[in-house]
Amino acid sequence: MKLIGRNYSPFVRRVATTLTLLDIPFEHHQLSVITERETVKTYSPLVRVPALVLDDGETLIDSAAILDAIDEMAGPERAMVPVAGADRRAVLKLVALAVGACEKMVTAYYERTRRPAEFLYEDWAKQCEDQARAALTVLDQAAATATPLSGGRLTQADISAVIAYDFACLTQKDQLTPESSFPALAAYSARLNALPAFANTQAT
Numbered sequence: 001m002k003l004i005g006r007n008y009s010p011f012v013r014r015v016a017t018t019l020t021l022l023d024i025p026f027e028h029h030q031l032s033v034i035t036e037r038e039t040v041k042t043y044s045p046l047v048r049v050p051a052l053v054l055d056d057g058e059t060l061i062d063s064a065a066i067l068d069a070i071d072e073m074a075g076p077e078r079a080m081v082p083v084a085g086a087d088r089r090a091v092l093k094l095v096a097l098a099v100g101a102c103e104k105m106v107t108a109y110y111e112r113t114r115r116p117a118e119f120l121y122e123d124w125a126k127q128c129e130d131q132a133r134a135a136l137t138v139l140d141q142a143a144a145t146a147t148p149l150s151g152g153r154l155t156q157a158d159i160s161a162v163i164a165y166d167f168a169c170l171t172q173k174d175q176l177t178p179e180s181s182f183p184a185l186a187a188y189s190a191r192l193n194a195l196p197a198f199a200n201t202q203a204t
Helices: 010-021 037-041 063-074 085-113 120-145 157-173 183-192
Strands: 003-004 027-029 049-055 060-063
Touching: 003 010, 010 063, 010 085, 010 157, 060 063, 085 120, 085 157, 120 157, 120 183, 157 183
Parallel strands: 003 027
Antiparallel strands: 003 049, 049 060
C-alpha cells in the first residue's frame, strides 16, 4: 500500500501511526498539497491528504474512511475502534473531539499564514482557536482521568488525541499555549511519542 501526504498533516499522521502500530506494511510518499499539488491530484481529485492506495490499486481518501478500512484489515480483536456498543461510542466521541480540534486548528493556521496580512480575518481565526481549545480541554480532562483514554487499551482515541495535541504544539504554540494549557495531554504525548510508532511519524 502507498500512503500519500506529509505527516505535518495530523490527518495523515494518524493514518501513518495506526498502520505502524498494527504492523501493516506501507510505503509513505510524503507529498505536499501546496508544492506538489498536481502529483497529489493524481491520487486525490480533491487534492486532499491522506490518500491510501490499496494493494489492488483502489485509492481511499479521507482519514476516517481510511482508518475504517484499516480496522477491517486488522480484524475486530485488533481494530483501533471497537466494533459496537458503548465502547465504540466512547472512542468515537473522543475521536470526534480530536479531529474537530485539528480541523479548526488547520483553518486558523491557514488564516494566519496563507492569507495576505491585510486580509487576515482575526475574529474568525480566534473563533476557530477557541473551538479547538474547548475540544482539547475535554481531551485533557479525559487524559487526567485515565490513560489509555477508553477501555483500558490503546485505541484511535489515544492516537487522535495525542496527534491533535502535537499539532497544536506545531502550529498554535502562541495562540493555544498547549504545553501549559493541557498538562495531562502534554504528559501523555511525551509517553506515547517515546513509542516508535509515534516517534517515527512526527512531522518533519
